[in-house]
Amino acid sequence: xxxxxxxxxGRAGAPHSAIPRIWQGAIVAKxxxxxxxxxxxxxIHADTVTRNPxxxxxxxxxxxxxxxxxxxxxxxxxRVFADHRDLLALPDIDLVVVCTPNRYHAPxxxxxxxxxxxxxxxxxxxxxxxxxxxxVEAARAANVKLMYAEEFCFAPQYVRAREIxxxxxxxxxxxxxxxxxxxxxxxxxxxxxxxxxxxxAMQLGSHxxxxxxxxxxxxxxxxxxxxxxxxxxxxRGLGEDESIIVVNFENGAVGVAENSWARRGGMxxxxxxxxxxxxxxxxxYQDNHFRVFSEPGYRYSAPGGxxxxxxxxxxxxxxxxxxxxxxxNHFIDCVANDRQPQETGEDGRSVLEILxxxxxxxxxxxxxxLEQPFRPGVAxxxxxWLRDSAD
Numbered sequence: 001x002x003x004x005x006x007x008x009x010g011r012a013g014a015p016h017s018a019i020p021r022i023w024q025g026a027i028v029a030k031x032x033x034x035x036x037x038x039x040x041x042x043x044i045h046a047d048t049v050t051r052n053p054x055x056x057x058x059x060x061x062x063x064x065x066x067x068x069x070x071x072x073x074x075x076x077x078x079r080v081f082a083d084h085r086d087l088l089a090l091p092d093i094d095l096v097v098v099c100t101p102n103r104y105h106a107p108x109x110x111x112x113x114x115x116x117x118x119x120x121x122x123x124x125x126x127x128x129x130x131x132x133x134x135x136v137e138a139a140r141a142a143n144v145k146l147m148y149a150e151e152f153c154f155a156p157q158y159v160r161a162r163e164i165x166x167x168x169x170x171x172x173x174x175x176x177x178x179x180x181x182x183x184x185x186x187x188x189x190x191x192x193x194x195x196x197x198x199x200x201a202m203q204l205g206s207h208x209x210x211x212x213x214x215x216x217x218x219x220x221x222x223x224x225x226x227x228x229x230x231x232x233x234x235x236r237g238l239g240e241d242e243s244i245i246v247v248n249f250e251n252g253a254v255g256v257a258e259n260s261w262a263r264r265g266g267m268x269x270x271x272x273x274x275x276x277x278x279x280x281x282x283x284x285y286q287d288n289h290f291r292v293f294s295e296p297g298y299r300y301s302a303p304g305g306x307x308x309x310x311x312x313x314x315x316x317x318x319x320x321x322x323x324x325x326x327x328x329n330h331f332i333d334c335v336a337n338d339r340q341p342q343e344t345g346e347d348g349r350s351v352l353e354i355l356x357x358x359x360x361x362x363x364x365x366x367x368x369x370l371e372q373p374f375r376p377g378v379a380x381x382x383x384x385w386l387r388d389s390a391d
Contacts, residue, residue, distance in 0.1 A: 035049075045328055051325070068082075112144075124202060156320070176274070197380040201381075205355055225246045232261075356378070
């Protein structure tokens with residue numbers, strides 16, 4: 001963006017100091033970015049920021065010193081903090097990316113909004129709908145952008161599918177299914193329901209519901225029905241490792257989220273879209289026509305400990321194909337040029353509301369209506385499913 005330094009914004013519409021660079025003889029304002037968190041997602045977002053010529057990675061904050069130091073060393077970050085509030089006090093940060101465990105999303109995002117920073121929050125947005133309400137209101141009150149990091153809405157295959165839908169290539173969409181299945185995460189925090197808020201429905205279903213809403217043009221959900229069960233990981237806790245969520249939307253369309261942490265054979269991640277005049281199949285992992293046979297095995301084929309021996313589906317250019325850099329570059333552009341984000345805190349809240357109602361439906365064994373806001377007053381979505389369980 002070829003603009004004067006004073007045109008950069010820390011608050012929407014308000015001047016903010018910026019980090020200058022010179023490009024083709026003009027002064028260009030860079031967006032200052034802070035990362036809150038220091039593990040897998042923090043590394044992905046830090047890599048994107050360092051490759052974006054219009055952004056500057058200023059600082060990282062994380063209470064785990066060894067992880068924060070490793071992230072800083074890898075990406076050339078000069079300022080490292082244990083407390084996110086110290087990072088938020090820096091005047092040269094315009095945007096923070098929150099990629100902490102789920103239960104910390106809301107308090108950190110609210111602190112960031114009150115500090116006048118724009119915010120990107122990893123999915124799921126937080127761990128209950130009441131927190132989501134508070135996050136959206138805090139961002140609105142501070143006049144900052146709250147952006148929801150659903151990367152699959154930026155994945156090239158899915159973006160192309162959405163373009164074909166938008167131009168009428170398959171007629172009127174009546175059913176969309178998103179499938180994400182593998183054999184469960186390697187990071188133990190996802191199995192801890194006090195931290196994560198739920199198992200596969202919470203972690204993978206948030207992806208699926210975000211994609212379904214976006215593919216259908218974000219109509220309002222009016223009812224949800226779900227089946228959830230634990231079929232394999234009985235030794236890991238009380239969560240669900242398989243879930244099917246069926247959502248009725250106000251335009252008559254049906255969305256199906258099919259998720260599992262009990263699928264062997266690697267990652268299955270795909271969209272099926274059925275319209276009055278056509279059908280779309282899009283797959284990010286197992287239909288990529290890149291197959292490998294290996295007797296000894298190799299380092300990595302796909303997420304979730306996917307197999308690397310025998311015939312396997314070997315992922316390539318994974319971050320780009322999943323939409324990670326496109327997503328964050330879009331959000332940086334929204335901050336720099338005061339644009340409306342494609343995915344917002346309101347989208348994250350809608351996903352979380354559907355998820356919470358899905359856990360309630362799985363407990364009740366019937367549809368849960370969503371014509372009115374669904375606010376069951378639980379600390380975590382999975383509490384709806386577990387509150388009558390003796391297991």
